[in-house]
Amino acid sequence: MRVKTITDGGFTEKKDSWCEKIYRYREENIKVKGDTLGLDKKRILHSLGVANKMKVIANELYPGNKEFIEDMFILGLLHDLGYEFAKTKLEHSEIGGTILKKNGYKYWKEVYYHGKTGVEYKSEELKILNTADLLTDSNGREITAQERLKDVKERYGEDSFEYIDFVKLAKELGLIQ
Ligand SMILES: [Fe+2]
Numbered sequence: 646m647r648v649k650t651i652t653d654g655g656f657t658e659k660k661d662s663w664c665e666k667i668y669r670y671r672e673e674n675i676k677v678k679g680d681t682l683g684l685d686k687k688r689i690l691h692s693l694g695v696a697n698k699m700k701v702i703a704n705e706l707y708p709g710n711k712e713f714i715e716d717m718f719i720l721g722l723l724h725d726l727g728y729e730f731a732k733t734k735l736e737h738s739e740i741g742g743t744i745l746k747k748n749g750y751k752y753w754k755e756v757y758y759h760g761k762t763g764v765e766y767k768s769e770e771l772k773i774l775n776t777a778d779l780l781t782d783s784n785g786r787e788i789t790a791q792e793r794l795k796d797v798k799e800r801y802g803e804d805s806f807e808y809i810d811f812v813k814l815a816k817e818l819g820l821i822q
Contacts, residue, residue: 680732681728681729681730681731681732682728682729682731682732682733682734682737683728683729684725684726684728684729685728687783687784688725688728688783690784690785691725691781691782691783691784691785692721692722692723692724692725692785693721693722693785694781694782694784694785694786694787695721695722695724695725695774695777695778695781695785696717696718696719696720696721696722697718697721698721698776698777698780698781698787699717699718699720699721699773699774699777700714700717700718700721702717702773702776702777703716703717703718703773706769706773716751716752716770717770717773717774720752720755720756720770720774721774721777723741723745723750723752723756724741724755724756724759724774724778725737725741726741726744726745726756727739727740727741727742727744727756728741730744734807735806738756738757738758738759738760738761739757741756741757742754742755742756742757742758743757745757752770754766754768754771755768755770755771755774758771759771759774759775759778760775760778760810760814761810761814762810762813762814762817763813772818775814775818776818776820779793779811779814779815779818779820780793780820781793782796783796790815790820790821791821793811793815794808794811794812794815794821797811
């Protein structure tokens with residue numbers, strides 16, 4: 646069997662690995678049918694990047710608090726889970742939060758309200774999640790808030806709700822002025 650190695654965002658993997666088969670299955674059977682957006686490779690890399698950033702922030706806030714640091718890493722990994730069952734970007738957080746609530750997950754509200762501005766629910770964990778999310782690009786790499794805003798502006802446009810909401814959230818979090 647010929648195995649080709651490809652490089653993606655610093656992550657190297659074998660082309661014929663089991664995960665490549667899953668990605669291929671998704672491309673052929675899920676995305677094409679327009680069923681749901683799906684938790685694809687890029688979103689998994691983004692989630693892993695957010696998880697790592699949350700771990701760093703949690704350790705800065707509460708050095709050595711193992712349980713909290715672990716909790717924040719897991720929250721980062723799970724925060725975009727809703728994409729698997731969402732048809733639009735807009736509904737992914739509520740869908741993910743609702744599924745996790747049904748499963749008795751401690752931080753379902755953080756998932757439910759992440760990425761939104763002007764929400765009534767506030768928590769330190771939500772702030773950590775939103776901060777890490779804004780400082781991680783779509784490939785899971787750590788970037789500045791300004792770079793992330795530029796990326797969202799280029800992908801969705803200056804007048805898009807994605808960009809407008811992003812600017813508001815970055816301001817709320819004190820990441821930009
Ligand atoms: Fe999200």
